[in-house]
Amino acid sequence: MSEPEDLSALMRAARKGDDEAYRRLLLLVASWLRAVASRGLAAAGRPNADCEDIVQETLLAMHLKRDTWDETQPLQPWLRAIARHKLVDHLRRRGFTDHVDIDDHTDTLAAPVAGEEGSALDARQMLASLPERQRRIVEGISMEGQSARDVGARMGMSEGAVRVTLHRALRSLADAYRKGRT
Amino acid sequence: MKTEQLVTSLVADRARSTAPLGRSVSLAVATGALVSLLIFAIEFGPRVDLAEAFATWRFDLKLVLVLAALMAASGACVAMARPVATGRWRWGVLSVAAIAAAALGAELVVLPARTWQASLVGSNALMCLIAIPLLALAPLAALLLVLRRTAPASPALAGAAAGALAAAAAAAIYAFHCFDDSPLFVLTWYPLAAIPVIVSGALFGHRLLRW
Numbered sequence: 001m002s003e004p005e006d007l008s009a010l011m012r013a014a015r016k017g018d019d020e021a022y023r024r025l026l027l028l029v030a031s032w033l034r035a036v037a038s039r040g041l042a043a044a045g046r047p048n049a050d051c052e053d054i055v056q057e058t059l060l061a062m063h064l065k066r067d068t069w070d071e072t073q074p075l076q077p078w079l080r081a082i083a084r085h086k087l088v089d090h091l092r093r094r095g096f097t098d099h100v101d102i103d104d105h106t107d108t109l110a111a112p113v114a115g116e117e118g119s120a121l122d123a124r125q126m127l128a129s130l131p132e133r134q135r136r137i138v139e140g141i142s143m144e145g146q147s148a149r150d151v152g153a154r155m156g157m158s159e160g161a162v163r164v165t166l167h168r169a170l171r172s173l174a175d176a177y178r179k180g181r182t
Numbered sequence: 183m184k185t186e187q188l189v190t191s192l193v194a195d196r197a198r199s200t201a202p203l204g205r206s207v208s209l210a211v212a213t214g215a216l217v218s219l220l221i222f223a224i225e226f227g228p229r230v231d232l233a234e235a236f237a238t239w240r241f242d243l244k245l246v247l248v249l250a251a252l253m254a255a256s257g258a259c260v261a262m263a264r265p266v267a268t269g270r271w272r273w274g275v276l277s278v279a280a281i282a283a284a285a286l287g288a289e290l291v292v293l294p295a296r297t298w299q300a301s302l303v304g305s306n307a308l309m310c311l312i313a314i315p316l317l318a319l320a321p322l323a324a325l326l327l328v329l330r331r332t333a334p335a336s337p338a339l340a341g342a343a344a345g346a347l348a349a350a351a352a353a354a355i356y357a358f359h360c361f362d363d364s365p366l367f368v369l370t371w372y373p374l375a376a377i378p379v380i381v382s383g384a385l386f387g388h389r390l391l392r393w
Binding site: 017019022023026027030052055056059060061063064065067068069070073077078081082085123124127138141142143145147148163166167169170178 | 185190193195201
């Protein structure tokens with residue numbers, strides 16, 4: 001990471017419809033989250049296996065609740081608050097109630113440590129539990145890298161209908177995480 | 183699923199914001215208030231001397247108070263719906279407190295002390311205590327629905343702020359029915375009527391707004 005990127009600017013560009021900026025932002029945030037989650041898990045004495053699930057649950061929350069960011073404020077405190085909330089929530093579901101402090105690790109936001117990206121173990125189970133149509137759309141877009149239009153053509157749906165179903169699928173995934181099925 | 187694959191789906195879902203938070207909250211209040219207006223039209227109706235009332239300073243001040251409370255509560259509700267809130271909403275609450283203090287001071291100066299009690303008790307305090315929570319139901323429900331998509335730092339506080347906002351909207355409607363315009367009455371009974379709404383907002387918020 002040569003130069004820290006302005007995350008707030010990336011989010012602003014993303015809001016205006018710049019998909020590339022949004023992808024870059026999400027990937028940057030993901031690697032920062034990976035460091036935060038793995039330190040949080042270590043501090044709580046939990047195995048690191050859950051790390052990628054926490055990363056994905058937090059990314060989902062950030063995505064679905066992106067309207068709660070106030071554009072007049074920097075993005076980082078907002079990101080940190082969501083990350084802290086999701087980490088604490090995850091640990092609490094596993095019976096860990098102590099205070100978890102992620103503030104010590106926040107300088108890594110600008111320069112994420114290169115981490116090995118694992119696979120979220122539970123995401124696969126949760127994906128399998130989605131209604132057929134939602135699952136096929138997420139798989140088509142995520143795993144096969146198809147566009148919403150291609151998926152629509154294959155399934156006999158309009159592009160708009162694919163996006164609506166995709167959004168619903170992402171909300172179902174977030175709910176599944178929140179209800180602690182991980 | 184790899185995180186990078188999830189990111190592809192998130193990007194395909196579009197980062198473009200659907201609506202700024204402030205607009206969603208206003209829309210929820212407006213939608214709920216429409217239902218309340220209907221209840222108001224059927225059950226209460228405007229006071230018969232509405233035209234003359236507008237010419238009195240007490241009625242106008244009552245409207246200023248409820249509208250200021252409406253704006254302050256909107257600011258608080260939007261702030262509480264965020265994971266990190268700025269403190270700007272406090273200025274709204276402070277302004278309401280300042281207007282209230284000024285109104286109270288003016289009334290106490292203008293009114294002879296022996297009529298204070300009659301003004302405070304008013305003509306129909308019980309109606310106020312029933313009408314405001316009743317008219318707040320629909321706005322509160324609409325607000326809680328909208329807030330479910332937000333990320334409040336404290337779900338209970340966000341619910342309480344939604345309750346305050348719903349009560350302020352209800353008060354703004356009810357003010358057109360109520361004959362009691364004295365700041366002594368308004369500043370006593372309107373807040374008392376708001377309390378059950380705020381408490382239910384907090385209780386529902388605690389249950390429904392967790393994320």
